[in-house]
Amino acid sequence: MTPLDGTPVLTAAQMRDAEEATGVSVEDLMHRAGTGIATALRRLAAGREVLILCGPGNNGGDGYVAANLLAAAGLSVRVAALAEPRSAAAIKARDGWGGAVEDVADAAPAAILVDALFGTGLSRPLDDAIANRLHELQATAQFSIAVDLPSGLATDDGAVLTRPPAFDVTLALGAAKPSHLLQPAARYCGAVRLLDIGLGAAGQERVLAAPALRDPGPDSHKYTRGLVAIVPGAMPGAAELASIAALRSGAGYVLLLTDAPGSPHAIVRRAWRDDALDDARIGAVLIGPGLGRDAQAQHRLDTALATPHRFVIDGDALHLVTPDRLATLKELAILTPHSGEFDALFGTSDISKIDRTRRAAARANAIVVHKGADTVIAAPDGRVAIAAHASDWLSTAGTGDVLAGAIAAMRAGLPDAFEAACAGVWLHADAARRCDKAFIADDLAVALTAARGAL
Numbered sequence: 001m002t003p004l005d006g007t008p009v010l011t012a013a014q015m016r017d018a019e020e021a022t023g024v025s026v027e028d029l030m031h032r033a034g035t036g037i038a039t040a041l042r043r044l045a046a047g048r049e050v051l052i053l054c055g056p057g058n059n060g061g062d063g064y065v066a067a068n069l070l071a072a073a074g075l076s077v078r079v080a081a082l083a084e085p086r087s088a089a090a091i092k093a094r095d096g097w098g099g100a101v102e103d104v105a106d107a108a109p110a111a112i113l114v115d116a117l118f119g120t121g122l123s124r125p126l127d128d129a130i131a132n133r134l135h136e137l138q139a140t141a142q143f144s145i146a147v148d149l150p151s152g153l154a155t156d157d158g159a160v161l162t163r164p165p166a167f168d169v170t171l172a173l174g175a176a177k178p179s180h181l182l183q184p185a186a187r188y189c190g191a192v193r194l195l196d197i198g199l200g201a202a203g204q205e206r207v208l209a210a211p212a213l214r215d216p217g218p219d220s221h222k223y224t225r226g227l228v229a230i231v232p233g234a235m236p237g238a239a240e241l242a243s244i245a246a247l248r249s250g251a252g253y254v255l256l257l258t259d260a261p262g263s264p265h266a267i268v269r270r271a272w273r274d275d276a277l278d279d280a281r282i283g284a285v286l287i288g289p290g291l292g293r294d295a296q297a298q299h300r301l302d303t304a305l306a307t308p309h310r311f312v313i314d315g316d317a318l319h320l321v322t323p324d325r326l327a328t329l330k331e332l333a334i335l336t337p338h339s340g341e342f343d344a345l346f347g348t349s350d351i352s353k354i355d356r357t358r359r360a361a362a363r364a365n366a367i368v369v370h371k372g373a374d375t376v377i378a379a380p381d382g383r384v385a386i387a388a389h390a391s392d393w394l395s396t397a398g399t400g401d402v403l404a405g406a407i408a409a410m411r412a413g414l415p416d417a418f419e420a421a422c423a424g425v426w427l428h429a430d431a432a433r434r435c436d437k438a439f440i441a442d443d444l445a446v447a448l449t450a451a452r453g454a455l
C-alpha cells in the first residue's frame with residue numbers, strides 16, 4: 001500500500017495492455033492482487049469481521065483470492081456474491097475459496113465491508129437493488145474498502161454511472177486510474193493507495209508529486225533566485241496577493257508594476273510604463289490577476305506579450321487572448337484557467353478533463369493548468385500531471401491569485417515550464433493542507449513559506 005504521488009495513471013485499456021505486456025497470466029496477476037488486498041485488509045480490519053462482496057468479473061476474482069488468504073490467516077471473513085463468476089480466472093478464484101458464498105441481497109452486514117463487485121470492467125449503471133444494497137452494507141460498516149474502484153464509477157473520465165457510497169479507502173490495483181483523481185468520481189474513493197502487482201508500463205500521465213527544488217547556495221542572489229514581474233490592473237488586491245505568494249514560494253525579487261503603496265516592503269513597486277518589462281533580468285511575468293477586461297487591460301496585455309519573456313497568464317487575461325496568439329509566443333507560457341475560463345478559451349467538450357487539457361496545451365503550445373478540485377496540468381509534448389484532491393476550503397476568493405503567484409515564482413527559477421507549473425500547484429495544495437479550515441487567501445499565501453520549507 002503506497003501513496004499515489006508520482007505514479008502512472010492508466011485507463012482501462014492501458015491497464016489491459018500493461019497486463020499483457022507483463023507476460024504473466026491473469027490468474028497470477030489476480031493472485032498478486034488478492035495477496036496485496038489481503039495484506040492491506042489484515043492491517044485495516046484489526047481483527048474485526050470482514051464481508052467481501054464479489055462481482056462476476058475479475059474484480060470479484062480478486063475478492064475471492066483475498067478472502068481465501070484471510071481465512072487461511074485466521075481472520076473472520078465472509079463472502080457474498082452477486083452472480084456466478086464468468087471469467088476463467090474468476091471461476092478459478094471462486095473454486096479456491098473454501099467457505100460459503102452468501103447472496104449479496106440478504107448477506108448480514110459486517111464491521112469491515114469490501115467492495116469487489118465491479119472494477120475497470122463496469123460497462124453500465126448498476127441495478128437499483130444492487131446499488132441500494134451496497135449503500136446499506138456500507139452505512140452499517142465501521143470501515144469500507146473498495147477494490148480497484150468503488151462500484152459504480154467509470155474508470156477513464158471521472159464519470160459516475162451509479163453513485164456509490166463514499167469509501168474510506170480504495171486500493172488501486174497496479175496503477176492509479178483517472179477516476180481516482182478526476183471529479184466527480186474521486187470524491188467516493190476516500191484515501192487511494194496503490195497496490196503494486198508488477199505492471200511495468202507507464203504512459204505520459206502521472207499523479208502530481210512533490211517537486212525536487214534546489215535551495216539557494218552561497219553564490220545565489222536575488223536575480224538568480226528569480227525576478228517575477230507582476231502586471232496589475234483594475235483590481236489591485238489580486239496582484240498584491242500574487243506578489244506575496246511569489247515571494248513566499250522562493251522568488252528572489254518581485255516587481256509589482258504599480259505606484260500604489262502597500263506592504264510587505266519586500267515587494268518592489270514601480271509604476272507601469274509601456275517599457276516596464278524591458279529588463280533582461282526578468283525571469284517570469286505574471287499577468288491576469290485583477291487585470292480587468294477593459295481597454296487598459298488589453299493594452300497592458302498586448303504590450304507585455306510583445307516582449308520575449310516567460311509568461312504566466314491567469315484570470316482576466318485569459319479572456320483577452322486566443323490560442324493562436326499564445327502559440328506564437330517565444331517562450332512556453334503557462335495558462336491557469338478554471339473551468340469557465342478554459343471553456344471560454346478552448347470551447348466545451350464531453351471528453352475527459354485529461355484529454356481536453358492535453359489537447360488545449362497542444363492547441364495553444366502552452367502549459368495548461370486546468371484548475372479545480374481535480375487540477376490537470378498538460379504540456380504540448382504530451383506530459384500530463386493530475387493533482388490529488390486538495391482542500392475543499394480552497395474554494396474562496398483570491399486562492400487562484402495565490403496559485404498564479406506561486407507558479408510565476410517557479411517559472412522564474414526553473415527552465416522547464418511544465419515542471420514549474422507542477423511545482424506551483426504542489427506548493428499551493430500543500431500550503432492549503434497547512435492552513436486551518438476557513439482560511440483566507442492571505443493565510444494561504446503566508447503558508448507557502450512552510451510548504452516551500454518542507455521541500
Ligand SMILES: NC(=O)C1=CN([C@@H]2O[C@H](COP(=O)(O)OP(=O)(O)OC[C@H]3O[C@@H](n4cnc5c(N)ncnc54)[C@H](OP(=O)(O)O)[C@@H]3O)[C@@H](O)[C@H]2O)[C@@H](O)CC1
Nearest residue numbers: 019029030057058059118119120121122123124125126148
Ligand atoms: N488489468 C489488470 O492488470 C488486472 C485486473 N484485475 C482486476 O480485474 C478487474 C477488471 O476485471 P473485469 O474486466 O473482469 O471487470 P469487472 O470490473 O470485474 O466486471 C466485469 C464483469 O461485470 C459485468 N458487468 C459490467 N457492468 C455491469 C453492471 N452494471 N451490472 C452487472 N454486471 C456488469 C461484465 O459483464 P458484461 O458487461 O459482459 O455484461 C463482466 O462480467 C480490475 O478492476 C481488477 O480488480 C486483477 O485481477 C489483476 C490484474
Ligand SMILES: [K+]
Nearest residue numbers: 115118147149
Ligand atoms: K470494486
